[in-house]
Amino acid sequence: SQQGEEDPQALSIQEGENATMNCSYKTSINNLQWYRQNSGRGLVHLILIRSNEREKHSGRLRVTLDTSKKSSSLLITASRAADTASYFCATQGNSGNTPLVFGKGTRLSVIA
Amino acid sequence: SAVISQKPSRDICQRGTSLTIQCQVDSQVTMMFWYRQQPGQSLTLIATANQGSEATYESGFVIDKFPISRPNLTFSTLTVSNMSPEDSSIYLCSVEPQADTQYFGPGTRLTVL
Numbered sequence: 001s002q003q004g005e006e007d008p009q010a011l012s013i014q015e016g017e018n019a020t021m022n023c024s025y026k027t028s029i030n031n032l033q034w035y036r037q038n039s040g041r042g043l044v045h046l047i048l049i050r051s052n053e054r055e056k057h058s059g060r061l062r063v064t065l066d067t068s069k070k071s072s073s074l075l076i077t078a079s080r081a082a083d084t085a086s087y088f089c090a091t092q093g094n095s096g097n098t099p100l101v102f103g104k105g106t107r108l109s110v111i112a
Numbered sequence: 113s114a115v116i117s118q119k120p121s122r123d124i125c126q127r128g129t130s131l132t133i134q135c136q137v138d139s140q141v142t143m144m145f146w147y148r149q150q151p152g153q154s155l156t157l158i159a160t161a162n163q164g165s166e167a168t169y170e171s172g173f174v175i176d177k178f179p180i181s182r183p184n185l186t187f188s189t190l191t192v193s194n195m196s197p198e199d200s201s202i203y204l205c206s207v208e209p210q211a212d213t214q215y216f217g218p219g220t221r222l223t224v225l
Contacts, residue, residue, distance in 0.1 A: 031212050042204065042218035088154060097143040097208050102155040
């Protein structure tokens, strides 16, 4: 299994601060994706970064990928209370209709 | 994108009984994936369901315990059989209607007493 590790397991910050979450994985990948989950509900797809990409932006999100270190980071800038959720990285080993392997997740609390 | 619904959204069941979870997608997809999320944990793949063939199960999951049906390209069911409290989890289905982006249903929260 290439299940990844994420750190920190829990992160608590003040509104307006930046939040950084890290993810490591074990085997080669086609892409890495980040998801958000609010209160044990369904997952929301945030951003995908392919193995030949090093950095990607989407709104207040910035994702980096270092395939040599088998690691990725998710940065949320100017956090809001509504960003409070669990964040998971997930890797896909092959392109196209293959299952995801999830990291353990980071629980983010943004305090207003 | 894809809109996915699951039924039921939650249930409380007695041990020894079975529950069938439905997953409906608003578009035709080749593969559907079933995941389990135990309390406070991450997601673990149970099986991959391909229309017209037997589901492929991950290590630790067997068909007798988690039978899956895939009668057409927009629908699948997962049954949790002979339940015990250890089966209390959120069960989620997902699909990949476009390359490399998987969408998840809202999940079914199962509590087994």
